[in-house]
Amino acid sequence: MKKIQVKVCQGTTCYVMGGSGSKSILDTLTEKYGDKIEIVSVRCFEICHKQDSFSKAPYVYVDDELISSASLEKVINVIESKLKNE
C-alpha cells in the first residue's frame, strides 16, 4: 500500500501569510502520524508567484490535492478521509 504523501510549503510567502502556521502543521503532523504517512517539507511550490495567489497561502499538498489557506484542521480532515477510504 502506498503511503499518503503530505507536502508542506515552508517558503517565505506561506510563512508570512500563514504566520508560521505551516511550520506548526509540519511539526504536528510528524508528531501525530509519524511513519504512517510521508511528510515532506518543500521550499516553495511556486504557486504563490502566480498573480494574486499569494493571498491564499499557506499551501499544502495531500497527494495531488492542493489545500489553500491551509490550517492544521483542514489538512488533518483531508488526511483522515483519505485514510478511511483506503
Next chain:
Amino acid sequence: MSEELETKRIKREILVRLIKAFISDNYAENVRLIPYEMRPKGCEVPFRCCVYKERAILRSRTIAGLGFAMEDDDEKTLLSDFAKKALTRKHPEPEPLTVLQNACKGCPSAKVFVTELCQNCVAKPCMKACRFGAISNDGHRSVIDSEKCKKCGLCMAACPYKAIVKTVVPCEEACPVGAIAKGEDGLAHIDNDKCISCGKCVSACPFGATHAKSQVIDILKNIKEGKEVIALIAPALIGHMPCKPEQIQEAFRKIGFSAVYEVAQGADITAKTEAKDFQERLESGAPFMTTSCCAGYNELVKKHLPEIKPFVSDAKTPLYYTAEIVKKEHPKAVTVFISPCFAKRREVLDNPNVNYLLNFEELGAIFVAMGIEIDTCEEKEFDYKSSKEAREFALTGGVARSVQAAWKGEEGAVKPVVINGLDKAAIRNLKLWAKMGKCPDGNLVEVMCCPGGCIAGNACLGSLKDAFKKITDYGNKGQSLETERKEKND
C-alpha cells in the same frame, strides 16, 4: 497568531498589494484598484453586509497602509490621491495607531447582566453582595440597574448558578491605560494623550478595526531614490524569519537596503550601562531599579506613572546606542528600525538618529511582494559579534539576565523581578512600589509590555514557541557577557 489570524491576513494582504502597486509602473491607479481586486464584481461577501461595505473597509485599511490617519479621511478623496500624497510626505504621521470607524462594530457597551439562568432563588445572594444597590427583583429574576452598577463583579461571584455574566468591549478591556473607549457615536476612539501605543487593542479587536499607520511607502521611496538606507534589526527578528540568521543580511540587500546592523550590538552597551547604573544605585542605597528598554513601558512612565521615573534606569535603549553607531559610521544614511511592535514608533519619533520604523509584518509583506525567497539567500555573518545575552534580549527575563551577566558588583546582589506583560494589575503593582519606595519581591524590575517579551510583539510574524527556539539557538552560538567579564578579571 491564531484567533486573530483572519484580520492579520487581510492586513498583510493589503500591505502586499500596496507594495506590489508601488513597484509597478502604475502606482496610484493600482492602489485605487486594491479594494476592487480584493472584492471584484459578483464575488462572495465573506464578512460584512454587502460588497460595498467590504470595499469601503478595504479602502480604509489601504489608507492606513499608506500611513494616514483614518480620522482625517473625508471619504471623498480617491485612494489614488492618497497614494500620491504619501509620496510627497516629508515626515511620517506622529501617532502610531488609528481606528477604522467603518470597520468598528460599535460593540455593545461593557455591562454586567443577569441571564435567564437566574433561578429567582430565595436567598438572593446577588442582592446582598451588591454594594451599590443596583440589583432588584422583578418577580421572575434579578435585574441590574446599569446606571447604578459599577461592574465590580461581586454579584457574579456570589451567584451559586453562575447566572450573571459580564460582557466586555475587547479593545477597552485590552487597553491597560484606558486610552481607547467608545465615544458618543458608539464607536471606538483613541485618546492619544493617554495611548502608550502598546498595540494591545490592535490584537484584541476581532474586527481588525485598529490599525498601525504604516511607513512602508516612505521607506521604499527612499530606497527607490537611491539613498543609502540601513536596516537596524531588533533582536526578535531572528525568531521570526523562516531562514538562518546568516541569511538575513542578503535578504535585506535584495530589497535595496545598503547595510544591516543588529540592534543586539547596542543591547550589549545597554546591558553594561544598566549593570553599572544599577550598581551605583544600590551602593547609594536605592531600593530597586526598573529596566528602560521597552518603549511601551517608557511611554507608560511618561504619561501615567511619573512617580516611578526616579527608579527607572538611565541606560538608553539598544536601538539608541545602535543608531548612534550607525549614524557615526554612515552620517548620510537613512536609518530604519525593524521592529516587532508598534510602541517603538514613539521612540523612533523622538530619536533624530532613527528615521523610520518598519515592523515585521510589513517586512514580510515586502518579501512576498518582491518575490524574495529568503531561505535561498547567501549566508554572511554579521561583522559585530553580539553576546548571547544581547541576542536573547527579546525574551522575557532576557534583559534582567543580561544585567546579571554584566554585573560587576557584589555577588548575588541582583534579585530580578520580571513583569512579563503590562496589564492593569502590573501597573497597580508598579504604582504601589513607587509609592512605598520599595519592591518587596526583588530589586531589579524588568518590564516588558508583551507577555513573552519582544518576540511576542504585536507585529510579529510567527509563533512564540518557534521564535523562542530560534532565538535561544542563536543565543547559544554567541559568547556570554559573563565570560567576557571573567576574562577581564583574570
